[in-house]
Amino acid sequence: MNADEIVKALKWIAKVRTYCDTNMVNCTKCEFHGFCTDPDSDESIGQQSEWFTQAANLIESLTTQINTRFTAPIVCMCGSTKFKQTWIRENARLTQEGNIVLAVGLWGHHERKFPAPEVKAKLDDLHKRKIDLCDWVWVLDVGGYIGESTRSEIAYAEKLGKPIRYLAHEFPEYIEPEDEVVMELTAQLAAYKKTDLTADEIFQMRKEWRDTEKGLRDSVIQLQSQLAESRCREKAAMADLERQKICGSCAYWKNGNCTLSQQKWRKENYVGCKSWKWRGTQDSGGGYEMNTVNVRWHDGYLETFMAQEVRFGSDLLWMRLSDGQNRHIPLRSVRWFSLSKESHAKDAGEDE
Numbered sequence: 206m207n208a209d210e211i212v213k214a215l216k217w218i219a220k221v222r223t224y225c226d227t228n229m230v231n232c233t234k235c236e237f238h239g240f241c242t243d244p245d246s247d248e249s250i251g252q253q254s255e256w257f258t259q260a261a262n263l264i265e266s267l268t269t270q271i272n273t274r275f276t277a278p279i280v281c282m283c284g285s286t287k288f289k290q291t292w293i294r295e296n297a298r299l300t301q302e303g304n305i306v307l308a309v310g311l312w313g314h315h316e317r318k319f320p321a322p323e324v325k326a327k328l329d330d331l332h333k334r335k336i337d338l339c340d341w342v343w344v345l346d347v348g349g350y351i352g353e354s355t356r357s358e359i360a361y362a363e364k365l366g367k368p369i370r371y372l373a374h375e376f377p378e379y380i381e382p383e384d385e386v387v388m389e390l391t392a393q394l395a396a397y398k399k400t401d402l403t404a405d406e407i408f409q410m411r412k413e414w415r416d417t418e419k420g421l422r423d424s425v426i427q428l429q430s431q432l433a434e435s436r437c438r439e440k441a442a443m444a445d446l447e448r449q450k451i452c453g454s455c456a457y458w459k460n461g462n463c464t465l466s467q468q469k470w471r472k473e474n475y476v477g478c479k480s481w482k483w484r485g486t487q488d489s490g491g492g493y494e495m496n497t498v499n500v501r502w503h504d505g506y507l508e509t510f511m512a513q514e515v516r517f518g519s520d521l522l523w524m525r526l527s528d529g530q531n532r533h534i535p536l537r538s539v540r541w542f543s544l545s546k547e548s549h550a551k552d553a554g555e556d557e
Contacts (some may be wrong), residue, residue, distance in 0.1 A: 211263055214256040281307040281335045283358045284345030284372075287314035290382040291345050295372070299343065307335040329354055333361050341368040347381050349373050434502065434538045444530055498524060501540045515544055 280299055282292065289312045299306045309332065313319050320328065332354075336342060342362045344355065351359070362369055372379060498510040500522075510532065512524035522534040522542060534542075 208263055211256065211260050214253075215260055218253055218256070277303055277305050278341070279305040279307065279339045280341055280343050281332075281339035281362075282309075282343045282345055283332070283336075283355050283362075284347070285314060285350060285352045285355060286312045288345055288347045288381055289315040290384055291347055291372075291379075294382060295343065295345060307339055329357065332358060336362050336365065336367065339367065341370065344369060344371045346371050346373045347379065430503075430535065430538045433535050437532070437534055437538075440530075441532070444526075444528060495527060496524075496544050498522075498542060498544045500534065500542045503538065503540060512544075517542075 282295060282299075284292070286292070286309060292308055292312075296306050296308050309328075311318075311320070311328065319325075336358060342359070344351070344359060346355075359369060495511045495513055496515050498512050498515060500508045500510065502508065510524055511527045512532075513527060514525040516523045517536070520536055522536055522539075524532045524534075526532055536542075
């Protein structure tokens with residue numbers, strides 16, 4: 206029989222000996238119907254004896270397992286959570302002495318974070334379950350202080366017959382250790398109060414610090430703008446180098462006859478050019494025209510672009526250049542820009 210079957214058998218013995226009649230002829234159905242027999246028959250008495258033996262063996266086995274599992278004494282600490290440093294120090298001391306220490310996990314009074322009443326009740330009940338598991342109770346009554354929750358836990362432990370020991374009895378000279386973080390903050394505050402600076406001087410120092418911070422922030426923004434500008438120029442230089450590789454052997458390009466201002470001529474006379482990847486705006490004559498975009502950078506450099514499409518908003522200038530590449534220029538990087546004509550603008554007389 207397994208443990209569940211043994212428990213069921215013992216429950217049946219308790220019930221049939223207490224509530225049931227010996228005459229089973231008119232027995233009403235209950236949870237043991239079909240399992241029940243005449244408790245006074247020789248067969249039933251022998252079966253009951255076997256059940257008791259198996260139950261005793263099960264209890265002995267479980268007791269052995271528990272004793273084997275818990276080889277170290279278990280101590281449950283009780284006390285106010287305002288003494289956080291005492292909880293930490295005593296937990297460490299008792300652990301070093303070879304105890305299994307059960308403690309709290311929240312510091313409501315110390316951190317001034319008090320749980321809701323229903324949560325507080327659950328936490329108190331949880332700590333009493335820890336008292337159920339322990340071998341003895343260690344009360345952290347620093348300076349003799351015992352709060353309401355701690356008194357309830359002590360009463361519960363006494364009811365269970367748990368040995369109880371008190372910190373104030375065994376260490377009457379004990380003093381709550383200082384919180385290291387609080388000590389550091391207190392020392393910083395004391396050093397601040399001892400300064401010879403006046404309030405106006407402190408205010409001026411803070412103002413200078415804020416001005417310095419603003420200057421650093423502006424410098425970072427300027428460096429980011431210069432970096433974006435440098436990347437744009439690098440990309441343009443790479444495009445020029447690529448064009449040099451493609452068109453370097455072209456006679457028209459070498460003689461200067463193939464220029465960005467002669468788009469219509471290029472389309473009509475040298476359609477096979479490998480660099481011919483753009484598609485400009487078609488004019489009324491069937492040719493193609495480009496937008497001339499002038500950009501004045503912050504350093505005074507004036508750069509001209511030929512673009513088949515131009516778009517811009519409050520922060521960014523976007524162009525599709527004659528070679529089909531896209532160019533993005535942050536407007537914060539330039540003083541101004543101008544263009545001859547936007548690619549999406551319609552010519553006079555053009556159909557809608």
